[in-house]
Amino acid sequence: KNQVEQSPQSLIILEGKNCTLQCNYTVSPFSNLRWYKQDTGRGPVSLTIMTFSENTKSNGRYTATLDADTKQSSLHITASQLSDSASYICVVSRDYKLSFGAGTTVTVRA
Amino acid sequence: DTAVSQTPKYLVTQMGNDKSIKCEQNLGHDTMYWYKQDSKKFLKIMFSYNNKELIINETVPNRFSPKSPDKAHLNLHINSLELGDSAVYFCASSQGPYTGELFFGEGSRLTVL
Numbered sequence: 001k002n003q004v005e006q007s008p009q010s011l012i013i014l015e016g017k018n019c020t021l022q023c024n025y026t027v028s029p030f031s032n033l034r035w036y037k038q039d040t041g042r043g044p045v046s047l048t049i050m051t052f053s054e055n056t057k058s059n060g061r062y063t064a065t066l067d068a069d070t071k072q073s074s075l076h077i078t079a080s081q082l083s084d085s086a087s088y089i090c091v092v093s094r095d096y097k098l099s100f101g102a103g104t105t106v107t108v109r110a
Numbered sequence: 111d112t113a114v115s116q117t118p119k120y121l122v123t124q125m126g127n128d129k130s131i132k133c134e135q136n137l138g139h140d141t142m143y144w145y146k147q148d149s150k151k152f153l154k155i156m157f158s159y160n161n162k163e164l165i166i167n168e169t170v171p172n173r174f175s176p177k178s179p180d181k182a183h184l185n186l187h188i189n190s191l192e193l194g195d196s197a198v199y200f201c202a203s204s205q206g207p208y209t210g211e212l213f214f215g216e217g218s219r220l221t222v223l
Contacts, residue, residue: 034211043114043200043214044153087151096207102152
């Protein structure tokens with residue numbers, strides 16, 4: 001079983017609305033947790049990084065939260081734009097091993 | 111300047127053929143990787159090199175052979191291509207082995223007919 005599970009698998013939202021993506025992991029302990037954004041036909045790009053002791057980290061309209069007790073992270077997108085349409089991948093790092101989630105595909109419609 | 115560049119971007123070939131994908135990074139990183147992304151978008155590590163030395167070799171058929179002539183280059187050669195090899199292959203680099211951010215190339219979409 002994958003050590004990083006993401007939900008939902010996909011979602012569609014209207015431009016201007018907010019959405020929240022979930023990442024549940026079993027990797028423990030871990031070094032850090034990253035969220036990557038992958039545009040269609042491109043490679044993933046790092047959005048945020050969180051260490052074990054951090055609860056929240058923002059990057060513009062993207063806000064990541066981390067609850068190390070429940071082993072959950074979320075990525076909140078505020079006031080979505082068409083350019084937010086992409087896959088968002090949660091990656092958990094432990095020692096020298098990375099565990100990838102399968103990603104959530106977000107489609108923003110005008 | 112592109113940080114991690116890989117060529118070709120698209121590759122269409124017949125079963126049984128041999129093909130190569132090249133990757134170069136200009137970030138001065140020590141570690142490079144090859145990932146395979148299947149149709150379900152799941153990224154799976156294949157190989158990792160640190161300063162030209164192989165440090166990760168996941169369960170990959172030996173038809174796949176990576177080669178790192180120097181720490182800025184990591185190539186992937188695939189022999190006797192099979193239908194199941196169709197996927198997008200991503201090259202990536204990081205400052206050290208799984209430390210810090212991964213910088214990905216644009217991907218190489220391989221289609222085996």
